[in-house]
Amino acid sequence: MLNMSRRQFLKVSGATLAGSSLAMLGFAPDAALAEVRQFKLARATETRNTCPYCSVACGILMYSYGDGAKNAKKSVFHIEGDPDHPVNRGTLCPKGASLIDFIHSPNRLMYPEYRKPGSDKWERISWDDALDRIAKLMKADRDANFVEKTDDGMTVNRWLTTGMLAASASSNEVGYITHKVIRSTGMLGFDNQARV
Numbered sequence: 001m002l003n004m005s006r007r008q009f010l011k012v013s014g015a016t017l018a019g020s021s022l023a024m025l026g027f028a029p030d031a032a033l034a035e036v037r038q039f040k041l042a043r044a045t046e047t048r049n050t051c052p053y054c055s056v057a058c059g060i061l062m063y064s065y066g067d068g069a070k071n072a073k074k075s076v077f078h079i080e081g082d083p084d085h086p087v088n089r090g091t092l093c094p095k096g097a098s099l100i101d102f103i104h105s106p107n108r109l110m111y112p113e114y115r116k117p118g119s120d121k122w123e124r125i126s127w128d129d130a131l132d133r134i135a136k137l138m139k140a141d142r143d144a145n146f147v148e149k150t151d152d153g154m155t156v157n158r159w160l161t162t163g164m165l166a167a168s169a170s171s172n173e174v175g176y177i178t179h180k181v182i183r184s185t186g187m188l189g190f191d192n193q194a195r196v
Contacts, residue, residue, distance in 0.1 A: 041078065048082060051096045058096055059085025076103050138162065146186060159186035 004012075044063040051058040059082030066074030079099045083090035102108070112130035113122040125133075145161040164182045166175065 044078070045074065051092070051099065052102075053093075053095045056087060058082075058088035058092060060092070060096065060099065076100065079103075142185065157186045158188060160188060162187055 041063050044065060047062045047064065049060050049062055051060050061080050061082050062076050063078040063080075064074040064076045066072045077100075079097075081088050081090040081092040081096070088096075112125050112127060114125045114130070114133070115122045141162055142159050145159060147156060147158045147160065149155055164178075164187055166178050166182075
């Protein structure tokens with residue numbers, strides 16, 4: 001038989017009486033049901049992309065809802081590192097892990113804007129207008145400042161008044177092609193955004 005003092009017996013009896021009284025008053029927990037929660041990515045569309053922050057070019061997986069119907073707009077709700085990507089193998093730095101905030105930021109620029117000389121406000125323009133303006137200004141500057149030969153007759157084909165700042169989130173192939181295109185115009189000033 002269990003050796004129990006009178007004090008211990010009263011404590012156990014009192015606790016049992018209090019617990020059963022609370023259960024009778026309705027404070028008992030409901031029956032626990034083992035329900036399987038649906039995986040949040042089950043109906044999502046998975047899209048592979050590259051992180052836009054630095055020149056490491058980590059692979060990311062973006063998950064969005066929206067079936068592509070005419071009136072449906074896709075919305076990204078989860079971003080994680082791509083475990084199959086050879087650069088980051090599924091890991092992300094703090095900036096890459098917070099890309100969802102970058103995507104849904106109200107301050108994110110979604111279209112080109114132009115500020116006329118002397119104006120104090122930016123105006124929204126179309127992509128075609130922006131690219132045409134950039135091409136015209138580049139051509140005018142190259143025509144005015146292109147150096148084909150040096151004073152001693154050596155062919156150099158240089159355009160020294162314009163430089164290029166490349167995107168940092170490009171793969172090696174895209175960086176190589178960008179470098180070749182820019183150098184073919186004669187530009188020598190070429191840098192990558194991550195080093196600035």
